[in-house]
Amino acid sequence: MEDDSEPEQSCWAYLPDVCLSNMFWWLDDRDRSRAALVCKRWNQAMYSGSLWRTRTITFSGRPSRSNTSEFESALWYVKRFGKYLEHLEIKFLNPYNAVLTRKFQVTMRGLLSRLGKCNSRLVTLTIQHLELDRLVWKNGIRTQFIKNLSTFLKRMSKHLDYLNLKGARVTLEEGCELLNSLSYLKNKTFASEINIEDFFSHHLSIYSSPLFHQTMSTFRNLAILTLNYNCISDELLDILCEHNAHSLWTINIKCHIHDPHGQVIWGMSWANLAKRAPKLKVNFFFERVMKHDSLARILLVEIPLRSISLRSCYFSDPDWSMKPTLTNLLPAYRHILQKLTLEFNNDHELLDEELLQLVLSCERLFFLKVWAFLSVAFVERLLQNRAEGKCILCTMKVRIYTTRHETSEEDRLLRDIYKKFRNLIDSELNYFVIAYPMV
Numbered sequence: 001m002e003d004d005s006e007p008e009q010s011c012w013a014y015l016p017d018v019c020l021s022n023m024f025w026w027l028d029d030r031d032r033s034r035a036a037l038v039c040k041r042w043n044q045a046m047y048s049g050s051l052w053r054t055r056t057i058t059f060s061g062r063p064s065r066s067n068t069s070e071f072e073s074a075l076w077y078v079k080r081f082g083k084y085l086e087h088l089e090i091k092f093l094n095p096y097n098a099v100l101t102r103k104f105q106v107t108m109r110g111l112l113s114r115l116g117k118c119n120s121r122l123v124t125l126t127i128q129h130l131e132l133d134r135l136v137w138k139n140g141i142r143t144q145f146i147k148n149l150s151t152f153l154k155r156m157s158k159h160l161d162y163l164n165l166k167g168a169r170v171t172l173e174e175g176c177e178l179l180n181s182l183s184y185l186k187n188k189t190f191a192s193e194i195n196i197e198d199f200f201s202h203h204l205s206i207y208s209s210p211l212f213h214q215t216m217s218t219f220r221n222l223a224i225l226t227l228n229y230n231c232i233s234d235e236l237l238d239i240l241c242e243h244n245a246h247s248l249w250t251i252n253i254k255c256h257i258h259d260p261h262g263q264v265i266w267g268m269s270w271a272n273l274a275k276r277a278p279k280l281k282v283n284f285f286f287e288r289v290m291k292h293d294s295l296a297r298i299l300l301v302e303i304p305l306r307s308i309s310l311r312s313c314y315f316s317d318p319d320w321s322m323k324p325t326l327t328n329l330l331p332a333y334r335h336i337l338q339k340l341t342l343e344f345n346n347d348h349e350l351l352d353e354e355l356l357q358l359v360l361s362c363e364r365l366f367f368l369k370v371w372a373f374l375s376v377a378f379v380e381r382l383l384q385n386r387a388e389g390k391c392i393l394c395t396m397k398v399r400i401y402t403t404r405h406e407t408s409e410e411d412r413l414l415r416d417i418y419k420k421f422r423n424l425i426d427s428e429l430n431y432f433v434i435a436y437p438m439v
Helices: 017-025 029-035 040-046 066-084 098-118 139-156 172-183 210-216 234-244 267-276 292-298 323-333 352-361 376-387 408-420 422-428
Strands: 054-060 087-093 124-128 162-164 193-195 224-228 250-256 281-287 305-311 339-343 367-372 395-402 430-437
Touching: 017 040, 029 040, 054 066, 054 098, 066 098, 087 098, 098 139, 124 139, 139 172, 172 210, 210 234, 234 267, 292 323, 305 323, 323 352, 339 352, 352 367, 352 376, 376 395, 376 408, 376 422, 408 422, 408 430
Parallel strands: 054 087, 087 124, 124 162, 162 193, 193 224, 224 250, 250 281, 281 305, 305 339, 339 367, 367 395, 395 430
Antiparallel strands: none
């Protein structure tokens, strides 16, 4: 007797749509395409907008067989799913020669053109570390790429909320052209966050440019602004005060040794901005700018400083001393400073006592990262003060430099210190301390 009953369905056939979407979310493009061939329901699941809202597109800057597939995959994605895209990050990793930069530029022209036509919901765009001032970017390729990106930003200006072009390394005119693209329709832009750290080429005194000031005056809703100190001026602070005080709450400022940083800024300009933007937090990142005179000219007491990072990398200069900075300059922020990062080669001076007193004087300091020549006893004293409630540190990251190849003695002492304060460390601290040979 024949069995006319329908064949038993697999349990996969009854999987709810939300489960299908979650399953597809974990797959890469190739596996999603294969899974979409299983049946109509799975094919429909592949076109769920939630799967394609966020995208990181990576292009290798080295010659390889995979280059072609990378470029083709990027265009395939934009053509089929670009309309769903809300968050886009593009990476071009260390371009090797002009042939690859040309191929990248041509691909980006097609990608941005297609995306500009089909997408009306892009909220964030990140393209970092292009380094357009390198020789691998021929003038024609560079000019065309900037033109394509500017056109795209004009199309996206209605809804783009976040723009990150860190490390683009463009000229003043090119940079202002790109930023002005955001205000193309209304002569105003309402993006809430822009990252233009290392956006302009080295050695440019952006702070003295009327063109840059005019460009920044178009922003009306900035909440987070990241830039270099060679962009900071009284004029810029006044512009931020006038147009963005209602929304501004974070300014991240990088000061690099190769960027001009000799401009004079009045404390009143910072004071006015801090008064008009009461939630404002300023974070400073210094790269090899270590001399007290330079720091004192920049770090005015009126700045609402919440975080500071001082890094000399591995460079040692007997002409500079950190003691005046630790004892005279930074204590001015003892009521507001929350994060302190110090990475320097101080083999010419001991700083244990000065650093400990600074930490204890900063009543709101919860994060400390120090890479320096210190004694192991510094860690023990710091932990003892933390145990006694004399500071509120939650994070301690210390790399103790030593001139010896062998660190077994320091390691033994650090293990003993950990045992002594184990309960405190395990229950209340993000703790990382090592001895590191600096030879």
